[in-house]
Amino acid sequence: MSDLESNLSALVAKVSQLEKQQVSLKRYVVKLKHTLDEQIENFNHRPEIQDIENLQKNFVALTLRLDELLALNNPIKSTTETQDKSPDNWQKTEEYQNQLVFNRTDSRDVLIEALETAQARLIIVCPWLNFNSIDEHLLKKLKNCLNRNCQIDIGWGYLGDRLNIGKGWKYNALRDLQDLEESYPGLFRLKLLGTHENFLVCDERFAFVGSHNFLASGNQSLEREVGVLTSDSEIIQGLINRFDDGEGLDEVEINRRFAASVKSLDEVEYLPGVIDESEMEFRDFSMVVGEDEEEEEEVEYLPGVVDENEMEFQDISMMVDEDEQEEEEEEESQEPVVSAEEFLRRYSEGERDFTGINLSGVDLSGKSFSDSKLNLSNANFNGANLSGADLRDLNLTGAKFQSANLSEIKLYSANLSQTKFINSNLNKANLYNTKLEKAKFRNVNLSEANLESANFTEANLSGVNFSNSQLSNDANFSSANLKKANLSRLNLRNANFTNADLSQADLSKVNLLNAKFEGAKLQMVTMNQALCSETTVFPKGFNFTKLGVYFIAPAASLSEVNLAGRDLSHVHLREANLQGANLN
Numbered sequence: 001m002s003d004l005e006s007n008l009s010a011l012v013a014k015v016s017q018l019e020k021q022q023v024s025l026k027r028y029v030v031k032l033k034h035t036l037d038e039q040i041e042n043f044n045h046r047p048e049i050q051d052i053e054n055l056q057k058n059f060v061a062l063t064l065r066l067d068e069l070l071a072l073n074n075p076i077k078s079t080t081e082t083q084d085k086s087p088d089n090w091q092k093t094e095e096y097q098n099q100l101v102f103n104r105t106d107s108r109d110v111l112i113e114a115l116e117t118a119q120a121r122l123i124i125v126c127p128w129l130n131f132n133s134i135d136e137h138l139l140k141k142l143k144n145c146l147n148r149n150c151q152i153d154i155g156w157g158y159l160g161d162r163l164n165i166g167k168g169w170k171y172n173a174l175r176d177l178q179d180l181e182e183s184y185p186g187l188f189r190l191k192l193l194g195t196h197e198n199f200l201v202c203d204e205r206f207a208f209v210g211s212h213n214f215l216a217s218g219n220q221s222l223e224r225e226v227g228v229l230t231s232d233s234e235i236i237q238g239l240i241n242r243f244d245d246g247e248g249l250d251e252v253e254i255n256r257r258f259a260a261s262v263k264s265l266d267e268v269e270y271l272p273g274v275i276d277e278s279e280m281e282f283r284d285f286s287m288v289v290g291e292d293e294e295e296e297e298e299v300e301y302l303p304g305v306v307d308e309n310e311m312e313f314q315d316i317s318m319m320v321d322e323d324e325q326e327e328e329e330e331e332e333s334q335e336p337v338v339s340a341e342e343f344l345r346r347y348s349e350g351e352r353d354f355t356g357i358n359l360s361g362v363d364l365s366g367k368s369f370s371d372s373k374l375n376l377s378n379a380n381f382n383g384a385n386l387s388g389a390d391l392r393d394l395n396l397t398g399a400k401f402q403s404a405n406l407s408e409i410k411l412y413s414a415n416l417s418q419t420k421f422i423n424s425n426l427n428k429a430n431l432y433n434t435k436l437e438k439a440k441f442r443n444v445n446l447s448e449a450n451l452e453s454a455n456f457t458e459a460n461l462s463g464v465n466f467s468n469s470q471l472s473n474d475a476n477f478s479s480a481n482l483k484k485a486n487l488s489r490l491n492l493r494n495a496n497f498t499n500a501d502l503s504q505a506d507l508s509k510v511n512l513l514n515a516k517f518e519g520a521k522l523q524m525v526t527m528n529q530a531l532c533s534e535t536t537v538f539p540k541g542f543n544f545t546k547l548g549v550y551f552i553a554p555a556a557s558l559s560e561v562n563l564a565g566r567d568l569s570h571v572h573l574r575e576a577n578l579q580g581a582n583l584n
């Protein structure tokens with residue numbers, strides 16, 4: 001063997017070794033992220049927080065005492081500034097200059113007072129819009145205010161949520177507000193600001209600025225909050241100008257401002273192929289450190305978490321569970337690309353076994369292949385146009401649909417097990433009665449897709465938005481990954497979620513009567529105004545009552561709840577309290 005051949009052989013072996021180490025490192029980074037999340041969670045629940053809260057309490061008390069002493073030494077000072085500032089006295093003060101408001105109960109009362117008394121214009125600014133605050137009671141207040149011909153402007157959207165602004169549990173009340181915007185054109189307006197502010201202005205009479213995200217959380221929590229209620233005309237006008245001068249943003253501008261504001265991104269060296277910046281979900285990180293912490297600070301790795309001397313890349317893969325491993329980048333198919341013309345010719349000549357065929361980029365839109373003998377397992381459809389194509393009853397196990405156009409495609413009764421749908425358009429697709437076991441969906445448009453009777457057992461549906469798709473009430477999601485998925489407003493009666501992972505998923509206003517959740521993970525799940533019954537099976541110890549779920553059963557208390565359009569067939573409500581309930 002010549003020296004050149006020897007060197008080339010050694011180089012190939014080295015490249016192969018580096019590729020293996022890169023895959024192992026990629027898996028290790030995922031595990032490290034989980035470890036880091038746990039450490040941050042522990043940090044945020046450290047005992048020192050209680051000490052900080054006590055110090056804050058003492059600080060407020062000292063501030064009040066200082067105000068009293070200053071008032072005694074300044075008899076000319078307005079009596080409106082020396083009134084009692086206790087939490088229970090804010091609403092009793094008709095003429096005030098500046099007044100402290102404590103905790104969520106009182107700031108919620110300020111919001112209600114503004115909605116009940118505003119005559120000309122009410123401005124409300126809050127980054128998040130959640131059912132916990134924007135419930136049926138608040139929506140009724142909003143409508144009453146609008147019916148008085150009072151203009152309501154709402155500024156919303158947290159810049160740090162980036163591509164997730166308007167999506168997920170933090171914004172699950174956005175659609176209700178958009179409905180108001182359609183019903184009251186020109187009178188009710190939503191303005192996307194990219195903000196972390198919390199304030200309101202009622203006419204030109206008073207304003208409130210505080211820490212409470214009063215359109216995202218109600219007054220049920222005992223979380224400490226503080227705000228200032230003021231009738232100072234300069235402050236009021238300043239807040240009005242700030243809102244009116246604020247630019248309404250679009251997605252491009254949000255991304256530009258986000259990238260410019262996060263300096264830590266420029267200080268991190270990403271290893272090529274290990275971390276894809278486009279897939280980093282900053283929303284998830286902010287969920288860990290708390291919704292009120294707008295900046296992601298640099299984290300120093302704690303001693304004992306990572307020991308560089310003990311890292312053995314060849315053994316790292318053993319540290320990561322299968323369900324925690326990131327999908328490796330899609331490898332290019334080694335098969336030559338087959339053109340649409342060649343494929344159609346071979347098909348017309350009677351060929352039916354196309355296992356592993358590379359049809360990337362082909363245009364087969366509107367074509368019909370409804371032949372149950374046609375085998376397209378492991379086929380590559382990356383970048384293909386299959387809009388309106390008929391692939392019903394076909395074997396497509398293990399096929400790849402990356403950046404593909406599958407709008408209005410007919411895939412009912414097809415076998416799509418272990419298929420990958422990545423960055424693809426499935427708008428109005430028909431997947432009725434399809435087999436989707438262990439399939440993967442990532443960044444997929446399922447708007448108006450028909451998914452009735454589909455089997456999603458062990459499928460990876462993390463972050464998928466099902467809210468505008470059609471799902472039958474006996475859907476099978478057993479052992480599926482539904483982390484951060486949006487299932488809001490669906491009828492999932494009798495659905496099977498056994499052993500599924502629904503962490504941070506949005507199940508608000510979902511019909512869960514008779515649904516099964518044995519062994520499911522429900523950490524940080526949203527279920528506000530969802531329906532459950534005595535036959536809904538939750539994991540042992542799971543307390544659904546704290547999540548605002550409506551319990552549908554005999555003698556249940558359902559006064560003032562909105563059940564319009566819900567499927568309550570065969571439900572017994574003997575002796576239930578339905579006073580004021582909406583049963584349209």
